[in-house]
Amino acid sequence: MPGAAPRSASATAPAKVNVQLAVGPVRPDGYHDLANVFLAVDLHDRVTVTEADIETADIETGGVETGGVRVSCVGPGSELVPADATNLAWRAVELLAAHHGRRPDVAVHIEKDIPVAGGMAGGSADAAAALLACDALWGTATPRDELLSIAAELGSDVPFSVIGGAALGRGRGELLTELPVGGVFHWVFALADGGLSTPKVYGECDRLRGDTPVPEPEPAPELLAALRDGDEAGLAGALANDLQDAALSLRPALADTLAAGREAGALAALVSGSGPSCAFLAEDAEAAARVAAALAESGTCRAARATTGPAPGTRVVSAPVHA
Ligand code: C5P
Secondary structure, three states, X not given: OXXXXXXXXXXXXXXXXXXXXXXXXXXXXXXXXXXXXXXXXXXXXXXXXXXXXXXXXXXXXXXXXXXXXXXXEEOOOXXXXXXOOOOHHHXXXXXXXXXXOOOOOEEEEEEOOOOOOOOOOHHHHHHHXXXXXXXXXXXXXXXXXXXXXXXXXXXXXXXXXXHEOEEEEEOXXXXXXXXXXXXXXEEEEEEOOOOOOHHHHHHHHHHHXXXXXXXXXOOOHHHHHHHHHOOHHHXXXXXXXXXXXXXXXXXXXXXXXXXXXXXXXXXXXXXXXXXOOEEEEEOOHHHHHHHHXXXXXXXXXXXXXXXXXXXXXXXXXXXXXOO
């Protein structure tokens, strides 16, 4: 088809907050068994995949090329996103292509809105979006369970980015059980300058624990009940993150951010995942706007964003029609 525009597909994927992150002892493979209660929130990255002959493609656009995939990225913090095979979205394309015995040959364009290296699963979201967008581009109609197992190979948080909503993650976080949520929760995220490395935060958690015996991680019944009932006061009382002390140990200034949000009227405050973003639960949209404004003024963070959860999982928002 001479002159035809290359075909492309786009998908969006949500950020998440861990409303409970219970971390068990370190396993022989270096991971930790978790009871990880995920809630997707309404901040999304958008990933567009476009058929491209990478050998002859114009690389002026900023991407790096090898092996039939190219990645480019725009938006806040995009300069911190790798444009090579270490990018989870790149690996997602390669794994799905290998699964179907085909060449990848796509340009991946990521539009970031989720804070980079913020403990909000932005990289996992990009991988999930790239996976579903490629599936739509290629018309491969990969069954859901196969997509989820490819997602788990990419990273512990990627399967949750695919399904969204709320879920309990066991194992290293990839074995998911969907959870009912009975309402909309209002959140504020305080974004920090610079990221925190997830392996370093887990390592610091182990170091701080020393030889203290660590119990098997279990979800808190009162937290699951609060989610189910849409009970924000109950949820506020049950929020828990076993990585918080480690994140605070590596980045002590986060204590000031948490305090600033509490002083501004947040029902509860915690470090989001491995940090350094901090999450604040608010009573309603107005309270969230007040907390976000106070945090932005406080000088304890780079920016603050108000949003809600749960949010849907990865969604294909545009795709070519396959006969
Ligand atoms: O699975 P993912 O690549 O996202 O994990 C990044 C790192 O986080 C791992 O290499 C490991 O150091 C740490 N991690 C862990 N236990 C988990 C999940 C992640 O120790 N359950």
